Amino acid sequence: MQIGIVGGTGPAGRGLAARAARAGHQVLLGSRDAERAVAVAEGLSAAQSVSVAGCANADAVEAELVVAATPWDALVSTMQPLATSLEGKVVVSMANALVKEGREMVAVYPARGSMAAQLQAALPRSYVTAALHHLPAAKMEDLTSELEADVLVCGDSADARAVTCEVISSIDGLRAIEVGSLAQAGPIEAFTAVCITINIRHKVHSTLRLGGI
Amino acid sequence: MQIGIVGGTGPAGRGLAARAARAGHQVLLGSRDAERAVAVAEGLSAAQSVSVAGCANADAVEAELVVAATPWDALVSTMQPLATSLEGKVVVSMANALVKEGREMVAVYPARGSMAAQLQAALPRSYVTAALHHLPAAKMEDLTSELEADVLVCGDSADARAVTCEVISSIDGLRAIEVGSLAQAGPIEAFTAVCITINIRHKVHSTLRLGGI
Numbered sequence: 001m002q003i004g005i006v007g008g009t010g011p012a013g014r015g016l017a018a019r020a021a022r023a024g025h026q027v028l029l030g031s032r033d034a035e036r037a038v039a040v041a042e043g044l045s046a047a048q049s050v051s052v053a054g055c056a057n058a059d060a061v062e063a064e065l066v067v068a069a070t071p072w073d074a075l076v077s078t079m080q081p082l083a084t085s086l087e088g089k090v091v092v093s094m095a096n097a098l099v100k101e102g103r104e105m106v107a108v109y110p111a112r113g114s115m116a117a118q119l120q121a122a123l124p125r126s127y128v129t130a131a132l133h134h135l136p137a138a139k140m141e142d143l144t145s146e147l148e149a150d151v152l153v154c155g156d157s158a159d160a161r162a163v164t165c166e167v168i169s170s171i172d173g174l175r176a177i178e179v180g181s182l183a184q185a186g187p188i189e190a191f192t193a194v195c196i197t198i199n200i201r202h203k204v205h206s207t208l209r210l211g212g213i
Numbered sequence: 214m215q216i217g218i219v220g221g222t223g224p225a226g227r228g229l230a231a232r233a234a235r236a237g238h239q240v241l242l243g244s245r246d247a248e249r250a251v252a253v254a255e256g257l258s259a260a261q262s263v264s265v266a267g268c269a270n271a272d273a274v275e276a277e278l279v280v281a282a283t284p285w286d287a288l289v290s291t292m293q294p295l296a297t298s299l300e301g302k303v304v305v306s307m308a309n310a311l312v313k314e315g316r317e318m319v320a321v322y323p324a325r326g327s328m329a330a331q332l333q334a335a336l337p338r339s340y341v342t343a344a345l346h347h348l349p350a351a352k353m354e355d356l357t358s359e360l361e362a363d364v365l366v367c368g369d370s371a372d373a374r375a376v377t378c379e380v381i382s383s384i385d386g387l388r389a390i391e392v393g394s395l396a397q398a399g400p401i402e403a404f405t406a407v408c409i410t411i412n413i414r415h416k417v418h419s420t421l422r423l424g425g426i
Binding site: 101103104106107109136148149152177178179180181183184186187188190191192193194195197198201202204205206207208209210211212213 | 314316317319320322349361362365390391392393394396397399400401403404405406407408410411414415417418419420421422423424425426
């Protein structure tokens with residue numbers, strides 16, 4: 001599938017781009033600054049032996065499936081101007097609203113309950129899902145690193161959830177687990193604070209696994 | 214250790230009581246209604262071949278370590294009248310503020326960010342930790358059922374976190390993972406909505422595991 005990653009030059013975007021490209025997807029890595037996107041995509045492609053193309057965010061959203069990987073506080077302001085191109089599309093939100101407090105990350109609560117809900121409100125004609133929050137970015141980007149992680153997926157459209165799960169499960173080492181509606185996005189996003197705080201305290205790159213399923 | 218479970222006659226309390234008793238702890242299972250507590254403790258002891266004693270909540274809080282296992286909306290009203298007995302003690306909150314919406318559980322957000330923070334405010338002279346949220350109650354109570362689950366522990370007192378972790382890790386199949394301050398309790402509690410919604414959708418009793426730690 002063709003996958004566009006808006007705000008793809010950060011750690012979350014790069015890691016997803018590398019893994020999705022290795023899985024055979026055609027990846028468009030977008031940035032506000034197209035030149036920077038091209039440079040990051042070339043560096044990533046060379047380092048991880050994959051083929052990722054860099055482009056402007058406005059070009060990345062032409063892909064079949066779009067992933068928003070911007071910093072959380074730039075999510076709505078980056079995506080809303082692209083709303084027309086995103087009409088009728090599945091848009092996957094990776095955002096977590098977190099702030100650093102001492103040696104912990106703490107969750108902050110968006111007014112609509114989650115960043116994914118903020119995005120859905122900004123893109124009423126798109127099908128927003130929330131996914132890919134709890135992955136260790138460093139391990140994602142290094143394709144020599146073995147990953148075995150569960151990815152929780154939620155959203156209000158059953159079709160959009162299914163497509164999101166399908167793409168995620170096509171990536172080696174990731175298992176998509178469908179949770180439910182966008183009402184689940186708040187707890188899923190906020191739980192990232194717990195995962196990162198554990199990583200800081202225990203000096204690890206933890207991954208989320210669910211047993212018994 | 215002597216462990217008192219306030220509101221211990223529900224599924225969460227019974228499961229913890231059975232597992233803690235098998236691990237060699239002296240368990241006082243409390244209820245508002247002491248007669249009911251005695252009946253439940255006797256039934257549990259017979260069914261699971263353990264020794265659990267039933268008593269009034271006011272007697273359960275005389276234990277060295279106290280666990281609050283009431284329904285979340287009865288947590289503060291049950292615990293606050295016991296504040297004097299709980300002074301200086303570690304009090305473990307298992308509460309999750311959740312409501313059912315169709316086939317999903319959704320998280321609701323307590324005014325202070327978590328039920329554990331509500332409890333800490335009601336018991337300013339106790340050391341509140343939050344733990345034991347994501348365990349499948351049915352598997353906990355059935356001692357023939359194999360469990361392999363991680364338990365996330367947070368709280369503002371490092372000593373209280375350490376004691377809580379020690380007790381949890383003494384229980385077969387449970388691994389305690391120290392997260393951080395009580396600021397982590399909100400996401401930990403809310404994430405229970407995700408776990409239960411997954412269980413409903415996929416008809417499983419899932420357990421939380423973290424890889425890489």
